[in-house]
Amino acid sequence: MAGGGAAASALSSPWRALLQRALDANAHLKHSTFFQLATVGGGGRPANRTVVFRGFQEHCDKIxxxxxxxxxxxxxxxxxxxxxxxWYFTDSWEQFRISGIIDVIDGSSPDPAKLQQREKAWFASSVKSRSQYLGPCPGLPVANDDHVKDVHLDPSAGPVDAYCLLTLDPEKVDYVNLKSNQRLMFTRTKEGDESSDWMAEKVSP
Amino acid sequence: MAGGGAAASALSSPWRALLQRALDANAHLKHSTFFQLATVGGGGRPANRTVVFRGFQEHCDKIxxxxxxxxxxxxxxxxxxxxxxxWYFTDSWEQFRISGIIDVIDGSSPDPAKLQQREKAWFASSVKSRSQYLGPCPGLPVANDDHVKDVHLDPSAGPVDAYCLLTLDPEKVDYVNLKSNQRLMFTRTKEGDESSDWMAEKVSP
Ligand SMILES: Cc1cc2nc3c(=O)[nH]c(=O)nc-3n(C[C@H](O)[C@H](O)[C@H](O)COP(=O)(O)O)c2cc1C
Ligand SMILES: Cc1cc2nc3c(=O)[nH]c(=O)nc-3n(C[C@H](O)[C@H](O)[C@H](O)COP(=O)(O)O)c2cc1C
Incomplete structure (x- = not known):
């Protein structure tokens, strides 16, 4: 997974070594890179859905x-x-709850660096994944006789309008290991992704 | 799983037959009864954690x-x-997003019927599960030299103070099947759990 390899570096956030170990231990399972992302919608309604981990942004902890x-x-x-x-790892029985602020990077972003990240993430995903963004609008009713149109995407074409990159910047990580029955709470104390910017505490599961 | 068997009855909510089929198809996986529950905490912060499905409440759809x-x-x-x-089923590639209102049933509930449900759910879980509620307060710091005390629980004893039953009453179910690439949105139109109290619509994934 992109950016994963650098995770265990001595200077990086302390929870990333644990996460990298879990990713490695569960790598044989297709679903090990899927997690559930909770957000809050209109009227304060919690929303929760499965999404795919697309690696860390370079040189930082953003997911x-x-x-x-x-x-x-x-x-x-x-x-x-x-x-x-x-993020629950079904083979190693480890859970990571990672909370933070999410940045929405679509084609309208005024920041060239962000547009570049978006383009990079676009090309990092398969042509098949990219083609999905040419499909019908998610959540809208489909007529019974609608059949999926074959869409053709030029593999060298940049991101289409419907493609959006989300990045979550971790502020707190609640780690539980059900095999050892241990729980660690990591809290970011400063802006930054170095080991010294985080506090770790052992708490009851 | 308690209450699961009755799910596919012709009169029950239409999504329950799909859920029962998914539970059956994934029953060989220990984690098939785990799902992620999102709620909203202080300051509007989303919270998300894995919990275990303990079946439906009798004669209704409450989880x-x-x-x-x-x-x-x-x-x-x-x-x-x-x-x-x-709730993502890793073998059949099906996702159920179930939203609704949660009822908290602890020992202080003034409703005798709810206290009875709580007692029933207590005895339905293993003695080992029940013993966990005698352990230290979740989330509080543990000293490094703390070792887990062996707790003894009388198997015939009723629910302890720390035991709490949650029931979620479904109002909307968003079902996605990644194998068939189909998505169905079920919306409850009336108070009740019968087929006729729900509307189903095919929407784009
Ligand atoms: C295994 C699996 C992986 C998924 N991965 C993604 C993903 O990476 N990004 C995404 O937007 N939706 C993904 N989805 C679909 C979402 O779960 C959800 O149905 C969709 O994004 C609509 O969510 P929303 O209405 O909250 O925007 C995935 C679904 C499943 C079952
Ligand atoms: C596989 C698995 C199953 C879990 N099942 C439950 C459960 O059924 N009920 C529960 O309260 N916590 C369960 N937990 C622990 C929760 O994920 C969470 O760590 C704990 O409930 C504290 O959450 P809170 O601080 O949001 O209250 C489970 C954790 C894992 C990894």
Whole structure:
């Protein structure tokens, strides 16, 4: 997974070594890179869905997620940018709850560096994944006789309008290991991703 | 799983037959009865954690979850009782997002019927599960030299103070099948759990 390899560096956030170990231990399972992202929608309604881990942004701890700019979550996150990831590793019995602020990076971003990240993440995903963003608007009714149109995407074409990159910047990580029955709470004390910017505490599961 | 068997009855909510089929198809996986429950905590912060499905409450669609009355979620849910479950079945590639209102049933409930449900759910879980509620308060720091005390629980003893039953009453179910690439949105139109109290619509994934 992109950015994963650098995770265990001595200087990086302390929970990343644990997460990298879990990713390695569960790598034989297709679903080990899926997690549930909770956000808050209109009227304070919690929303929760499975998404795919698309690696860390380079040189930091931000977690990348690909999504459709037309899906409900994008408008909801723009209104209220807090999220909590719940990532359970089914083979090693470890859970990571990662909370932080989510940045929505669609084609309208005024920041060239962000547009570049978005383009990079676009090309990092398969052509098949990219083609999904040419499909019908998620969540809208489909008529019974609708059949999926074959869409052709030029593999060298840049991100389409519907493609949106989300990045979650971790502020707290609640780690539980059900085999050892241990729980560690990591809290970011300073802006930054170095070991010294985080506090860790052993708490009761 | 308690209450599961009756799920596919012709009169029950239409999504329950799909859920029962998924439970059956994934029953060989220990984690098939685990799902992620999202709620909203203080300051509108989303919270998300893995919990165990403890079956449906008898004669209705309410989803039962056991928890510790001392855990953060209980206070949070009392303040803001909305929840969304995200339940992904890793073998059949099906996702159920189930949202609704959560009822917190601890020992202080004034309703004798609810206290009875709580007692029933207590005895339905293993003695080992029940013993966990005698352990230290979840989330509090543990000293490094703390070792887990052996607790003895009388198997015939009723629910302890820390035991709390949560029930989520579904109002909307968003079902996605990644194998067939189909998505169905079920919305409850009336109070009740019969087929006719729900509307189903095919929507784009
Ligand atoms: C295994 C699996 C992986 C998924 N991965 C993603 C993903 O990476 N990005 C995404 O936007 N939706 C993904 N989805 C779909 C979401 O769970 C959800 O149905 C969709 O994003 C609409 O969510 P929303 O209405 O909250 O915006 C995935 C679904 C499943 C079952
Ligand atoms: C596989 C697994 C199953 C779990 N099942 C439950 C459960 O059924 N009930 C529960 O309260 N916590 C359960 N937990 C622990 C929760 O995920 C969470 O750590 C704990 O309930 C504290 O959450 P809170 O601080 O939001 O209250 C489980 C954890 C894992 C990894």
């Amino acid at each position: 990348q997620i690909n999504t459709d700019a037309r899906s409900n979550k994008v408008g909801e996150i723009k209104e209220w940018p807090l999220g909590e990831i719940c | 039962q979850i056991n928890t510790d009355a001392r855990s953060n979620k209980v206070g949070e849910i009392k303040e803001w009782p909305l929840g969304e479950i995200c």
